[in-house]
Amino acid sequence: MKIFVTDALVIDLDAEQWECRACGGALGSARDNYKRFMALRPRDPRDIHAPIIDPDRYEFTFAPDPQWLTIVEYYCPHCGHLAEAEYLPPGHPPVHDIEFDIDALKAQWSVREATAAPVLGPDFVAPPHHHHKGGH
Amino acid sequence: MTSSSDKVNEFLQDATLFLAPDPEIMNNHGFAPRSALEERCMAKESDPARIEIVRERLMAGANESFEMLENMGAAPGAKWGDCVSAMFTASGDLSLASTGGVVIFVNLVQYPIKFINKYWKNDPSVGVREGDAFLVNDAHYGQAHNTDQSLMMPVFWEGEHVAWVGATVHEGENGAIEPGGMPSIAEQTWDEGLKMPPFRVAENYVLRRDIVTFLQNSVREPKLQYADMKVKMYTCRRLEQRIHEAIAEFGVEAVVACLRRNLEDTDAEVRRRLKEWPDGTTRHAWWTDGTLRENALIKINLAVTKKDDVLTFDYRGSSPEFANRANNTLDITLKGMLSQLMLAYVWPDLPRNQAVLNSVRFIFDEHSIMRPAPTAPISQCMMSVFTSWSVAQVSVMKFLYCVPDKYTRVIAPWYCMINTFLFGGLTQHGEMVGNVCADINGMGGGALADRDGQQSCAPIFATMADLGEQEFMEEEMPFVQLVSKKLMRDNQGFGRQRGGMGYQMMLALRDSPAWGFMLTAIGSKFPNVPGLFGGYGCPTYPLARVRGIDVFEAMRTDPGQFRYSIAEMMNEQPFPEAQYSTHPMSLPYALAARGELYMIAQGTGGGFGDPLERDPADVMRDHEEDLVSDEVAWRIYRVVFDPQTRIVDEEATAKARQAVRDERLAGAMSYDDYCAQHVTAKPPAHLPYYGSWDDTKTLYAGSPDVSFPAGEAGPPIIMPHPLQVRIDALERQLAALQTAG
Numbered sequence: 006m007k008i009f010v011t012d013a014l015v016i017d018l019d020a021e022q023w024e025c026r027a028c029g030g031a032l033g034s035a036r037d038n039y040k041r042f043m044a045l046r047p048r049d050p051r052d053i054h055a056p057i058i059d060p061d062r063y064e065f066t067f068a069p070d071p072q073w074l075t076i077v078e079y080y081c082p083h084c085g086h087l088a089e090a091e092y093l094p095p096g097h098p099p100v101h102d103i104e105f106d107i108d109a110l111k112a113q114w115s116v117r118e119a120t121a122a123p124v125l126g127p128d129f130v131a132p133p134h135h136h137h138k139g140g141h
Numbered sequence: 142m143t144s145s146s147d148k149v150n151e152f153l154q155d156a157t158l159f160l161a162p163d164p165e166i167m168n169n170h171g172f173a174p175r176s177a178l179e180e181r182c183m184a185k186e187s188d189p190a191r192i193e194i195v196r197e198r199l200m201a202g203a204n205e206s207f208e209m210l211e212n213m214g215a216a217p218g219a220k221w222g223d224c225v226s227a228m229f230t231a232s233g234d235l236s237l238a239s240t241g242g243v244v245i246f247v248n249l250v251q252y253p254i255k256f257i258n259k260y261w262k263n264d265p266s267v268g269v270r271e272g273d274a275f276l277v278n279d280a281h282y283g284q285a286h287n288t289d290q291s292l293m294m295p296v297f298w299e300g301e302h303v304a305w306v307g308a309t310v311h312e313g314e315n316g317a318i319e320p321g322g323m324p325s326i327a328e329q330t331w332d333e334g335l336k337m338p339p340f341r342v343a344e345n346y347v348l349r350r351d352i353v354t355f356l357q358n359s360v361r362e363p364k365l366q367y368a369d370m371k372v373k374m375y376t377c378r379r380l381e382q383r384i385h386e387a388i389a390e391f392g393v394e395a396v397v398a399c400l401r402r403n404l405e406d407t408d409a410e411v412r413r414r415l416k417e418w419p420d421g422t423t424r425h426a427w428w429t430d431g432t433l434r435e436n437a438l439i440k441i442n443l444a445v446t447k448k449d450d451v452l453t454f455d456y457r458g459s460s461p462e463f464a465n466r467a468n469n470t471l472d473i474t475l476k477g478m479l480s481q482l483m484l485a486y487v488w489p490d491l492p493r494n495q496a497v498l499n500s501v502r503f504i505f506d507e508h509s510i511m512r513p514a515p516t517a518p519i520s521q522c523m524m525s526v527f528t529s530w531s532v533a534q535v536s537v538m539k540f541l542y543c544v545p546d547k548y549t550r551v552i553a554p555w556y557c558m559i560n561t562f563l564f565g566g567l568t569q570h571g572e573m574v575g576n577v578c579a580d581i582n583g584m585g586g587g588a589l590a591d592r593d594g595q596q597s598c599a600p601i602f603a604t605m606a607d608l609g610e611q612e613f614m615e616e617e618m619p620f621v622q623l624v625s626k627k628l629m630r631d632n633q634g635f636g637r638q639r640g641g642m643g644y645q646m647m648l649a650l651r652d653s654p655a656w657g658f659m660l661t662a663i664g665s666k667f668p669n670v671p672g673l674f675g676g677y678g679c680p681t682y683p684l685a686r687v688r689g690i691d692v693f694e695a696m697r698t699d700p701g702q703f704r705y706s707i708a709e710m711m712n713e714q715p716f717p718e719a720q721y722s723t724h725p726m727s728l729p730y731a732l733a734a735r736g737e738l739y740m741i742a743q744g745t746g747g748g749f750g751d752p753l754e755r756d757p758a759d760v761m762r763d764h765e766e767d768l769v770s771d772e773v774a775w776r777i778y779r780v781v782f783d784p785q786t787r788i789v790d791e792e793a794t795a796k797a798r799q800a801v802r803d804e805r806l807a808g809a810m811s812y813d814d815y816c817a818q819h820v821t822a823k824p825p826a827h828l829p830y831y832g833s834w835d836d837t838k839t840l841y842a843g844s845p846d847v848s849f850p851a852g853e854a855g856p857p858i859i860m861p862h863p864l865q866v867r868i869d870a871l872e873r874q875l876a877a878l879q880t881a882g
């Protein structure tokens with residue numbers, strides 16, 4: 006059974022493996038940190054959030070300060086799909102962001118139907134509140 | 142019968158010289174056990190259908206009172222929905238909040254009500270009687286921050302105290318060291334203006350004029366203080382009236398049982414839903430980049446653990462407190478914010494009451510930025526509590542994505558910072574004012590799995606707040622937004638679905654003998670929010686200024702000179718005689734000159750998913766609406782298109798995108814190699830770093846060489862005055878020149 010853990014990553018509960026959702030490639034043990042199985046690339050934040058005003062004339066330009074921020078990108082090593090972009094001060098260790106109890110997950114899903122795709126959830130329905138503003 | 146321990150308690154209470162905030166109240170966010178009144182009523186009334194009818198009746202009363210509050214409130218915040226009204230149990234638990242409005246405010250009103258119940262009710266010098274109203278603004282007794290004021294009124298029926306009602310407004314002005322109620326230069330709690338513990342301001346439904354006068358005399362906006370006390374009192378009276386009517390029709394048992402059942406049913410439903418989440422831990426850390434007086438990298442660390450039906454937010458490892466900076470928050474403020482997270486972004490179908498947090502536990506380090514000393518200022522708590530909220534939003538979404546039964550959709554982080562001007566001075570009508578612009582509500586929404594985020598939409602603390610009307614503001618205030626609510630190109634949280642974008646604004650003072658602006662936002666060096674699942678976060682945001690010019694004169698003589706975007710104004714510099722500069726978005730209150738430009742942009746929400754998967758048609762739609770440039774369409778989204786016709790070359794796009802994926806892998810390394818090459822044992826020496834690094838038990842305080850165990854009172858972090866820092870630097874320069882010369 007496949008569990009859609011993030012938009013980019015799947016856990017195959019039977020194989021106990023992380024998988025890439027984009028290409029289906031196996032990554033590594035579901036009991037381990039998926040980041041260990043990814044291809045990592047640190048990025049200068051200005052390559053993503055480029056200056057909007059002239060960096061030669063201004064100190065603050067809408068671009069982050071590369072002395073303060075590194076963006077670490079995690080790619081599927083098989084297909085290059087970007088699964089996570091982690092914003093860290095330079096030198097800070099990556100954070101183990103998802104650590105699920107695999108045995109509990111198996112027990113939980115043993116009584117559930119498998120899903121073929123991630124469940125998006127209900128669409129937003131506006132509550133019955135009308136917003137009248139002062140002054141008119 | 143009075144036991145000896147009761148007598149000891151009575152003696153201790155009489156001997157207490159000062160009734161400070163009570164830790165027993167402040168450290169408990171759960172709801173009270175059933176009272177004798179509740180047991181009695183629930184034994185008599187248990188028909189769920191009848192209770193549901195009562196609930197709908199009370200809800201209608203709460204929403205009606207909210208409309209009153211919003212429409213009559215004099216504070217700018219009230220006009221834009223930064224207010225709320227609610228009903229509480231007699232014990233003080235929030236049972237039913239209005240559908241609109243800021244749920245965090247009323248979540249926190251439980252604390253002052255419990256203080257009143259505990260200390261004033263049986264105190265012969267105070268007491269709680271029908272027709273009383275109590276007022277509070279001191280966050281230490283239970284408010285989000287001291288700029289809010291809550292009025293609370295007990296509801297009686299046939300002489301018995303059966304409920305409480307309350308109304309809260311972000312009032313703004315409160316007599317603090319800077320106008321507008323949220324001073325950034327406060328160095329101690331006594332710089333933060335009015336410090337009202339819950340105290341009685343009305344008897345027999347009449348405000349005490351002597352007390353009102355005292356409060357008016359303590360703030361810059363005496364008319365506002367009086368007007369909104371009346372508004373809040375009439376809002377509470379309407380709530381009281383609707384409760385009385387429900388009791389008259391359905392009986393006191395049905396109403397009391399309903400208020401209680403709201404809590405117990407919500408708690409049971411939350412526990413049922415938590416069981417559907419996977420067991421485990423998600424972790425996320427983020428950094429704020431300043432105190433509003435100086436830039437500093439301040440860690441907010443979170444591990445969320447879900448086990449069975451209990452959710453634990455563990456914020457240990459976050460930054461230590463700042464002794465003389467206003468960016469500390471109280472833990473109750475964070476808890477209130479997280480009730481808003483759960484009620485707006487996870488389970489929006491649940492009734493809005495405090496039971497949503499009953500099965501949630503919190504762990505903080507003592508002396509951390511979330512558990513500061515009582516003397517530490519907290520007036521700009523948004524600078525840490527909003528980031529703490531966003532960190533929780535990301536962590537919760539990572540639990541939620543795989544849950545098959547959802548009650549709303551997974552969303553990338555909402556923009557979380559108040560990119561807005563505060564102001565103060567004399568208006569064109571000769572009034573003294575001090576308050577905040579509605580742009581505080583202009584945060585961009587996060588992207589969803591199948592939909593872009595909403596542009597400059599609502600603040601994280603209220604889903605249905607409003608951006609106000611600038612023209613309405615200009616009737617009362619002497620400044621003009623020359624560019625207002627114009628979305629800013631390329632200010633986008635990139636992703637397969639993009640974040641809701643932020644608008645830009647340019648404002649200038651027009652006519653006032655004395656007027657100033659201030660700006661209290663962080664995120665000029667380190668962004669405020671990330672994206673989700675491969676989406677990117679927001680960029681950073683500066684304050685841009687044009688000085689030495691009166692743009693009103695320039696527009697009169699040569700209107701063609703003006704530029705209508707920050708990018709054009711700053712890059713083209715159309716006024717040759719003016720000075721152009723950028724700054725962090727933290728500007729202490731400073732007098733403004735006529736016609737000088739202040740320019741900021743609202744933030745974008747985070748993107749969702751890999752930007753290379755964005756549908757080229759969506760990129761072209763953004764391009765057509767001038768939301769992305771040619772450059773971003775290529776650099777981020779790799780769309781090959783004709784800029785004139787916007788016709789996409791699908792084949793070339795697919796090829797270009799594959800080339801980027803190949804480049805990614807060619808330039809990447811393994812996790813172990815990354816850690817070996819890039820990860821350091823301590824924070825870098827060039828960063829003023831606060832909080833843990835890899836080990837949450839060790840906190841750094843400004844440098845890799847200063848650290849102490851988390852949870853212990855380390856050396857107090859006392860920041861130097863920024864002007865003193867500048868003077869010292871200049872004196873060193875002067876000394877060096879004198880030695881050389």
Ligand SMILES: [Zn+2]
Pocket residue numbers: 025026027028029030081082083084085086
């Ligand atoms: Zn893949």
